[in-house]
Amino acid sequence: MPPVYRGPFGKPQAERLLWRAGFGPRPGEAEKLAKHGLEGAVRSLTRPGRERLAGPKPHDDKGRALAPLDRWGHDQLWWLDRMVRTTRPLQERMTLVWHDWFATSRDGVDSARLMLNQNRLLRRLGLGSFQALLTEVTRDPAMLIWLSGTDNTSESPNENYARELMELFTLGAGRGYSERDVREQARALTGWRNDWDDDLGPVRFRYDRRRHDTGSKRIFGKRGHFDWRDSCRLCVQHPQHPSFFVAKLWSYFVPVAPKPATKRALQRLYVRSGYQTRPVVEAILRHPALYTGPRMVKSPSLYVAGLLRGLGRGVDTEAWTWLMSLAGQQLFFPPNVAGWDDSRWLDTATFRARWEIAAYALRPHVVNDANGIPTTAPELLAKARALLGNPTLTGRTEATLRGFAHRALADANVGWKKHQYPPLIENALRHLLASAPDLQTC
Amino acid sequence: MSHHCNEFSRVSLLRRGAAEAGRGLPAIESGMPAPAGTGLDRRSFVAGAFGLALSVYGLGKLGLFEDGIAQAASGPAQPVLVSVFLPGGADSLSVLYPALDPNYRKLRPKLALPESAGPVFAEDERLHWHPALQPLATLHGEGKVSVLPAVGYTHPDQSHFTSRHFWEVGATDARLASGWMGRYLDHAGTPDNPLQGLSLDYQLQPALASTKVPVASLAAPDEYTFWAPGVWGEVEERMLETLRPLGARRSDPMLNQAATATAQADRLRRQLAPFAANSENGFGSPVQYPQGDDSFGRQLSGLAAMLGANLPLRCVALTAPGEYDTHSDQPQALADGLDLTARSLLAFQRDLEARGLADRVLTLVWSEFGRRGEENGSDGTDHGAAGSAFLIGTRARGQMVGEFPGLTNLDEDGNLRPTSDYRGVYCSLLEQWLGADASAVIPGASAFARPALVA
Numbered sequence: 001m002p003p004v005y006r007g008p009f010g011k012p013q014a015e016r017l018l019w020r021a022g023f024g025p026r027p028g029e030a031e032k033l034a035k036h037g038l039e040g041a042v043r044s045l046t047r048p049g050r051e052r053l054a055g056p057k058p059h060d061d062k063g064r065a066l067a068p069l070d071r072w073g074h075d076q077l078w079w080l081d082r083m084v085r086t087t088r089p090l091q092e093r094m095t096l097v098w099h100d101w102f103a104t105s106r107d108g109v110d111s112a113r114l115m116l117n118q119n120r121l122l123r124r125l126g127l128g129s130f131q132a133l134l135t136e137v138t139r140d141p142a143m144l145i146w147l148s149g150t151d152n153t154s155e156s157p158n159e160n161y162a163r164e165l166m167e168l169f170t171l172g173a174g175r176g177y178s179e180r181d182v183r184e185q186a187r188a189l190t191g192w193r194n195d196w197d198d199d200l201g202p203v204r205f206r207y208d209r210r211r212h213d214t215g216s217k218r219i220f221g222k223r224g225h226f227d228w229r230d231s232c233r234l235c236v237q238h239p240q241h242p243s244f245f246v247a248k249l250w251s252y253f254v255p256v257a258p259k260p261a262t263k264r265a266l267q268r269l270y271v272r273s274g275y276q277t278r279p280v281v282e283a284i285l286r287h288p289a290l291y292t293g294p295r296m297v298k299s300p301s302l303y304v305a306g307l308l309r310g311l312g313r314g315v316d317t318e319a320w321t322w323l324m325s326l327a328g329q330q331l332f333f334p335p336n337v338a339g340w341d342d343s344r345w346l347d348t349a350t351f352r353a354r355w356e357i358a359a360y361a362l363r364p365h366v367v368n369d370a371n372g373i374p375t376t377a378p379e380l381l382a383k384a385r386a387l388l389g390n391p392t393l394t395g396r397t398e399a400t401l402r403g404f405a406h407r408a409l410a411d412a413n414v415g416w417k418k419h420q421y422p423p424l425i426e427n428a429l430r431h432l433l434a435s436a437p438d439l440q441t442c
Numbered sequence: 443m444s445h446h447c448n449e450f451s452r453v454s455l456l457r458r459g460a461a462e463a464g465r466g467l468p469a470i471e472s473g474m475p476a477p478a479g480t481g482l483d484r485r486s487f488v489a490g491a492f493g494l495a496l497s498v499y500g501l502g503k504l505g506l507f508e509d510g511i512a513q514a515a516s517g518p519a520q521p522v523l524v525s526v527f528l529p530g531g532a533d534s535l536s537v538l539y540p541a542l543d544p545n546y547r548k549l550r551p552k553l554a555l556p557e558s559a560g561p562v563f564a565e566d567e568r569l570h571w572h573p574a575l576q577p578l579a580t581l582h583g584e585g586k587v588s589v590l591p592a593v594g595y596t597h598p599d600q601s602h603f604t605s606r607h608f609w610e611v612g613a614t615d616a617r618l619a620s621g622w623m624g625r626y627l628d629h630a631g632t633p634d635n636p637l638q639g640l641s642l643d644y645q646l647q648p649a650l651a652s653t654k655v656p657v658a659s660l661a662a663p664d665e666y667t668f669w670a671p672g673v674w675g676e677v678e679e680r681m682l683e684t685l686r687p688l689g690a691r692r693s694d695p696m697l698n699q700a701a702t703a704t705a706q707a708d709r710l711r712r713q714l715a716p717f718a719a720n721s722e723n724g725f726g727s728p729v730q731y732p733q734g735d736d737s738f739g740r741q742l743s744g745l746a747a748m749l750g751a752n753l754p755l756r757c758v759a760l761t762a763p764g765e766y767d768t769h770s771d772q773p774q775a776l777a778d779g780l781d782l783t784a785r786s787l788l789a790f791q792r793d794l795e796a797r798g799l800a801d802r803v804l805t806l807v808w809s810e811f812g813r814r815g816e817e818n819g820s821d822g823t824d825h826g827a828a829g830s831a832f833l834i835g836t837r838a839r840g841q842m843v844g845e846f847p848g849l850t851n852l853d854e855d856g857n858l859r860p861t862s863d864y865r866g867v868y869c870s871l872l873e874q875w876l877g878a879d880a881s882a883v884i885p886g887a888s889a890f891a892r893p894a895l896v897a
Contacts, residue, residue, distance in 0.1 A: 255696060295696040346703035348666075355668050355707075366672035394697070397688065404684040411676045427672035428681040436688055437700035 002265040005288040009038045012392045013291050019442030020253050020296065021045045021285055022089025024306030027389040042285045045090040046127065046278055053085040056314030066315075069112050073321030076331040079119065080324075081315040083305035094126035094281070095119065096301065097252045099331070100339035102137050102169060104146045106332045111201050114142040115332050127278040130245065131236040134169065138232055141205040144192050147337065150205070154190045154213035162186035164337050165235060176240035177220065184217040188226040236275055242267040246280060251342070253284045255296045262287065295441040297345045300327035302442075303354060307361040307434060310389030319360050326353035346440065358434035365430070367423040375422050377405035384429040388439075397438045401429055478611050478621045478648035514635040514754035521875055522749065524805040525623065525649055525759040528783070530767030531602065533823055534812035534830040534858060536776055538569040538591050538846065545849035549816045553772055553823070565589065565842045574781035577788035578832060585840035586791065588833040588895055592847045593867065594860030598811060598827035602767070606810040610648040612868050613885045622868055623757040624652035625883045626876060631655040631756065638756045640748075642741045647759035666711055682711070728796040731789040732782055736763035739782075742790040750797045756876075766809055770820040783807075787834060795836070804835040804875055804896070808864070815849060815856050827857035831867070833895055837875070843867070843893040866890035 007013075014034040018025045022045065025033075033041045058066050058081035060074070068078035079095075086092045099122060106115050118140050125133040137143055138161070144150045152158040162185035166177045191212030195204040207228075217226045219234050226234070235241060246266040250258050258266065266280055273279045284290065298306065304320055304327075324330060328350045334340055346354075365387060367373055374380055381401055385391065393401075405425055412421040433439065540546045541557035555572065561579045563569040569591070571579045581587045595614055599605045608614045612622025620628070623639060631638040632655065639657030641647040650657045673681055689705025692698040725747035731739035741760055749755060763786075764779015787805065794800040812829035828847070844861030853859050869880035869887050874896040881887040 294694050297696050297699055346700055348703065348707045351703040351707040352666065352668070355670075359669060359671055363671045368672065394692070396690070396692065400684060400687045400690075403687070404680060408677050408680045411680065421677055424673050424675070424677040428670060428677055431670040431673065432681060432684055432688065435704075437692065437697050437704060440700035440703075441694075441696045 002262050002269065002283045002286075003288055004286045005038060005291045007288070007291060009041070010034050013038070014041060015392055016291060016442060017041055017045070017285065018089070019298070019302070019306065020290060021281075022093050023083045023302055024309050024442070025389060026309050027312060038286060042282055045285065046282050048088040048091070051091070052087045053082065054087055055085045055312065056316070058315035061318050068116060073318055075106070075112050075116060076321050076324070077315050077318060078116075079331050080301065080305060080308075080320055083301065084308045084313075084315060090281075091123060091126060094277075095123040096299075097249075098122040098126055098133070098137075100252075100334060101248065102143065103334035103337050103339035104142050105334050105336075108146045109142045110145075111142070112332075113200075114145065114202070118142040119332075127281065128276065130275045130277050131232060133277070134236060135229060135232045137169075138165070138189070138228055139192065139205075139207070141194065141202065144194065144205060145202055149189065150192045150194045150202075152186060152190050152192070153211045154187070157183070157186040157190060157213070159183065159186040162189055162231075165189075165231070168338055170235035170244060171238055171240050172244045175244065176238055181219055184219045184226075185231050187213040187215070187217050188219065188231040189228045191228065242270050245275075246270055249277070249280055250284055253281075254287070254289045255294055256289070258287075258289065262289070297342070297441050298439075299340065299342065299345060300324045300329035300350075300354075300357075301331060303327070303440065304357055304361075306442075307357070307388075307439075310391065311361060311365065311387065312389075313361070313364070317360065323353060323357045323360060326350070327357060328353070351435075354440065355431075355435050358431050362427070362430050362434060367426050370419050370422055373422045373426055375409070375418075377402050377409060380405050380422065380426050380429055381433075384426060384433050387430055388433060391433075391439060393433075393436075393438050397436050401432055401436070404432065405429060478607065478619050478624070478651040514632060514638070517754070519752075519802055520754070520756050521877075522755055522803045523623070523757050523871060523875060524745070524803060525647070525757070526783075526787070526805055526807045527606075527647075527759070527761045528764070528766050528779070528807065528809035529761055530765050530809070531605075531811045531813055531825055532766040532780075532809040532829060533768060533772065533776060534592065534826075534828065535815065535823075536772070537572050537575065537780070537830045538563055538589070539572065540568050540846065540849065541570045543568065543849055549849060551817070552821060553817045563589070566591075566846055569846055572777070572780055574777045575784050577784040578834075581788060581791060581834060582840070585897075586834060586836055586838055588838045588840055588843055590831040590833075590843045590862050590867065592812070592828035592844055592858050592861045593808075593831045593864050594811065594828035594858075595863055595865065596860070598853075598857070598860075600811065600825040600827075600855075602810055602825075607648070609808060609810055609864055610651075612865060612883065615885065618885075619651065620653050621647075621649035621651040622883060623649045623759065624657065626872060626878055627652050627657065627757060628654040629882050630876065630878055635754055637754050640745075640755050640758045642745060642758060642760035647761075649759050650757060668707075668711060682708075685711075727789075727793050729789050729792045731793075732785045734763075734782060736782060738763045739786045739789065742786055743793065746790060746793040746797060746799070749794070749799050749803065762807070768813070768822045769818065769824060770822040772817075772822045791834060800836040804833060804837060804871070806867075806871065807832040807834065812858055815852050815858065827853060827855070828860035831864070833867075833871075837896055839894055839897045841894070843895065862893060863890050866892055867895070870895045 011030050011034050015025055015030040018030055018033065036044060058077060060066060066074045066078050068075045083092050104118060106112065109115055121136055121140055125136060147164055148158040148160040152161065159182050163182050165185065167173045171177060191207050191209065193206060193208045193211055194202045197203045212227060214225060216223055219226060220238060224230065243263065246263055247257065266283055269283055270280050301324060304324055328345060329340060374383060408421060408425045412418045536555060539555050547554050557570065560570040560573040561576060563571055578587055582589065595608065599608065604616060607616065610621050611618040627639045636656040636658035638655065639650040639652060641650050641659035643659055646659050668682060670681060685704055685708035689701050689708055692701045725743050727743040727746060731743050745758060762783040764783060765775060766779060768775050794803050808831040809829045811826055813823035813826040817823050847859050847861050851859060865884055868884050869890050870892045872878040872880040872883055873892065
């Protein structure tokens with residue numbers, strides 16, 4: 001079995017787990033989770049109770065219910081709301097993992113309906129058998145459009161899906177397949193078709209035997225009259241698949257590659273479980289590297305959903321769509337079939353976008369008058385931290401923020417400033433805290 | 443209800459990053475080409491010495507750019523080509539209209555402009571300028587505008603997406619993935635000066651997509667500011683000062699990545715502060731640009747200021763204000779777009795003249811196609827073929843290229859036939875203005891006649 005973390009499991013560890021396996025803690029949630037110990041905490045995430053959506057219901061800028069099928073950007077808000085309100089955060093996090101893994105963009109699919117159906121599919125099968133997930137994704141209408149599955153016919157094969165199936169979804173570029181395998185897989189995957197409706201767009205996705213190439217194919221050195229199910233099965237059973245699967249899945253939770261022994265142990269676990277995702281995720285969430293290794297940079301959706309969870313605020317503005325887009329992540333629009341590049345979330349442009357996100361998150365909480373606002377630096381900082389759900393801070397950041405509050409209070413050297421500055425300082429502390437490196441990472 | 447067609451709104455949404463309110467996207471035609479430059483690596487970069495935040499596309503030797511830009515800036519001044527795109531397919535029969543042609547009245551019973559509305563076009567008195575184009579008529583009178591009344595290509599494609607792509611890549615080739623200006627820069631540019639190809643936009647203008655050398659995009663040098671609700675005055679200054687210590691080195695690599703981004707953002711904020719402070723007076727421009735919500739005037743004044751600061755630009759691309767896909771409500775929409783565009787271009791020309799830069803810059807104004815000869819039933823016009831284009835600058839030859847084809851010989855779809863080919867125009871600009879070998883840039887260059895464009 002892969003190694004298990006044996007160190008103390010207190011608030012900081014529970015906090016990290018809630019960020020890595022979900023969208024961050026609600027106020028008090030990390031403290032509560034810490035009481036369960038590592039094993040109980042992990043199981044509460046991987047084997048959660050019935051889902052509830054807790055907290056204020058989402059609405060758009062005019063106070064209307066979201067219309068994810070009909071209004072631009074509401075699909076993204078609909079999902080963001082789930083990230084914020086779900087009581088099954090890992091389920092939502094895995095949906096995001098698979099959205100990135102099987103990256104499908106509305107840019108090519110051009111249908112909110114199909115994108116949301118795919119999203120539900122990813123949510124439903126996210127912690128189960130990978131082979132079942134892969135098989136369902138292969139015949140998912142959004143994917144059939146996105147990677148030309150319904151253009152792939154026995155008469156004119158289209159290799160789009162066949163190639164990505166192996167390169168991006170199951171084996172990795174150049175790992176254990178040839179160009180011939182791509183061509184033969186494309187033949188095996190033939191048979192899907194759909195109709196076109198002027199109002200609805202693509203409809204009636206179905207398997208049509210007459211479009212399927214029934215001939216014999218040779219894939220990975222095996223010969224047979226393979227079809228699309230065989231295509232998926234052959235990929236999952238390929239000897240190079242477990243190492244690809246384990247390394248890729250790991251990378252969503254821990255930013256440095258696993259040691260060879262860990263990797264081997266995870267592969268064994270995966271194969272023995274019959275290609276199940278849940279046991280591998282559980283092993284990763286128990287692994288020492290998650291608790292003792294370096295931090296991770298939050299993706300824009302994690303950053304936004306986490307801020308809202310910490311503030312106890314729901315999705316109540318459409319601004320998140322363009323703000324997340326500015327920060328480099330528009331849900332349902334991954335940049336290409338390889339998904340988002342997790343190593344490149346932060347640059348000067350996206351940092352400014354996150355500053356703007358903090359402004360939108362904090363705006364309803366702005367304090368305007370001095371009543372109830374403390375007048376010492378430590379108290380001001382404590383109040384700002386409390387608003388954001390009391391996140392754990394590095395000593396450096398805490399000292400920097402306290403230093404700011406001290407200097408700004410020292411500027412308040414005349415009567416009116418003494419009265420007026422503390423609320424301004426409190427607002428500034430909240431903004432600096434929300435955009436500090438500690439809250440950009442987890 | 444907007445006046446443009448679904449395809450166009452989809453195209454513009456796709457191109458602009460799409461965070462706009464709307465009713466979802468209409469269908470895309472299968473076979474539409476991906477814009478040139480799609481998938482190019484983008485990296486952000488600050489040319490510190492010049493205080494510019496750039497997104498750099500293409501090769502990744504970022505460390506060298508600062509030196510490369512400085513070196514290029516110290517070399518001899520190069521000619522500059524500016525491309526201004528009128529999005530949507532501007533109606534060439536309104537841009538220059540045959541006021542007294544009875545066929546014009548017949549084809550355009552509702553939309554025909556009155557004879558007295560716009561000034562006469564001196565080179566062909568059958569034609570009048572659209573009244574909103576008075577600024578161009580003025581420059582034309584000074585010999586600073588070459589007019590192309592019907593420019594296009596044979597077998598015109600009436601998809602916005604495809605026709606625009608053809609213009610951007612300089613060939614009627616849906617698969618070509620590099621822009622025509624990008625390929626010119628691949629030949630004539632350097633590996634370390636991203637400013638040589640500058641997209642004044644939030645993203646890369648496809649005409650600039652290169653394959654070998656880096657190019658850059660710069661949306662707004664004056665918008666890099668940090669605002670926090672409920673914070674102002676001294677406290678705000680203290681807050682912003684705190685970004686520097688928050689950006690100090692950390693031992694955790696990812697925490698350090700976030701700290702580095704903080705430090706870089708803070709440095710950039712300081713560097714761009716002069717631009718932000720200067721933007722209200724148009725970056726210190728000696729002329730007044732039209733004011734408005736649109737950023738076009740500000741982009742042009744920023745461009746003139748950058749040229750004035752001797753930044754080593756060679757090809758620049760940007761999009762004009764207005765939507766020219768006038769399927770309905772054409773009179774107002776067209777007049778609004780043309781008015782702001784033409785007044786801004788006149789201000790840009792005057793700015794360049796005042797700064798002594800006018801002999802270094804030519805501006806090509808183009809659209810992906812013109813519109814149908816016959817108006818439709820909803821005060822608009824549908825997609826057509828040949829469109830109008832202009833070349834503006836003191837070095838423009840100032841003479842019409844290709845004649846007005848008239849309305850008696852429309853093509854089988856009822857559209858204007860081209861009397862000049864845009865690829866020939868590109869060849870002329872490459873050879874006569876940029877001093878380049880057109881055959882290395884434009885596929886099949888030898889087949890196209892070269893109009894005389896440069897004086």
